[in-house]
Amino acid sequence: xxxxxPAAVIGVIFNKKIExxxxxxxxxxxxxxxxxxxMIITENKFKNNSTTxxxxxxxxxxxxxxxxxxxxxxxxxxxxSASTIIGGWCAGLTTAAAAEFTFxxxxxxxxxxxxxxxxxxxxxxxAGEIGMLVxxxxxxxxxxxxxxxxxxxxxxxxxxxxxxxxxxxxxVLILTLAACNIVHV
Numbered sequence: 001x002x003x004x005x006p007a008a009v010i011g012v013i014f015n016k017k018i019e020x021x022x023x024x025x026x027x028x029x030x031x032x033x034x035x036x037x038x039m040i041i042t043e044n045k046f047k048n049n050s051t052t053x054x055x056x057x058x059x060x061x062x063x064x065x066x067x068x069x070x071x072x073x074x075x076x077x078x079x080x081s082a083s084t085i086i087g088g089w090c091a092g093l094t095t096a097a098a099a100e101f102t103f104x105x106x107x108x109x110x111x112x113x114x115x116x117x118x119x120x121x122x123x124x125x126x127a128g129e130i131g132m133l134v135x136x137x138x139x140x141x142x143x144x145x146x147x148x149x150x151x152x153x154x155x156x157x158x159x160x161x162x163x164x165x166x167x168x169x170x171x172v173l174i175l176t177l178a179a180c181n182i183v184h185v
Contacts, residue, residue, distance in 0.1 A: 001108065002060050002063040002064050002067060003063040003064065003066045003067035003070065003084075003101075003105050004067060004070075004105060004108045004109055004112070005064075005067060006064070006067040006068050006070065006071050007067060007070040007071045007073065007074060007109065008109075008112055010071050010074060011074050011113070011116075012116070014074070015116075015120075018074055018075070018076075022075055022076050023076050025174050025177075025178050025183045025184070026174075026175065026178050027075070027076070027077070028076050028077035028174065029077070029170075029171040029172075029173075029174035029175045029178065030077075030171065030175075031075045031076065031077035031078040031171075032077045032078075032167045032168070032170050032171030032174070033167070033168055033171035033172070033175075034078070035072070035077070035078045035079060035082050035083070035164075035167050036163075036164040036165065036166075036167035036168035036171065037164070037168065038086055039082055039085075039086060039160055039161070039163065039164035039167070040161055040164045042086045042089050042090060043089065043159060043160055043161060043164075045089075046089040046090055046092075047089055047095060047159075049092065050089070050092055050093055050094040050095075050097070051092045052091070052092050052093045052094065052097055053093075053094050053096070053097055054097055055097055055100045055101045055104060057097075058091075058093065058097070058101060061091075062088075062091040062092065062093065065087055065090060065091040066084050066087035066088055066091055066093075066098075066101065066105070067087075067105075068087065069083045069084055069086055069087025069088075069090065070083055070084050070087065070105065070109070071083075072086075077171075079167075080102075080106065080109065081099075081102050081103075081106075082160075082163070082167075084098065084101070084102040084105055085098045085099055085102055085160065088101060088102070095155045095156070095160070096152050096155055096156050099148075099151065099152050099155050100148075100152055103144070103148045106144075
């Protein structure tokens with residue numbers, strides 16, 4: 001919960017401004033670029049200085065630091081997982097511990113974001129829609145459990161740099177399309 005609080009507070013306070021200024025192609029492209037570059041720099045600088053190897057050994061101070069990094073994910077295009085893994089590296093976690101903590105942190109974050117969106121929109125759901133929402137959540141959760149384990153196994157042996165290069169390439173592509181007026185700013 002400590003890691004959840006910073007993004008929840010910032011998200012509620014600045015939600016309208018984020019939607020107004022950042023939900024456009026150019027800010028999203030910039031966030032992809034910044035995130036990719038930050039991933040490369042942080043992985044090179046902090047990854048091998050990790051002392052915390054298991055999520056259950058994470059301190060409250062480390063949790064809060066990761067939560068501050070999760071605030072970056074409020075910028076559309078800046079992956080929540082990437083921001084919290086970067087935060088985990090800066091807080092002294094191994095990649096595997098940071099990734100596992102990231103997925104635990106997703107549970108309250110996704111629930112709160114979805115609930116906030118539903119409440120804010122004033123959406124009234126029928127029983128059928130609620131049933132579909134619950135079924136979708138259960139399926140997504142079960143698939144995530146399988147994918148998370150495989151992803152953490154991957155991260156134990158491979159760098160995240162591949163994802164950083166992908167982000168940078170997509171960011172450059174979007175900026176190029178925007179400059180050529182193919183994507184509207």
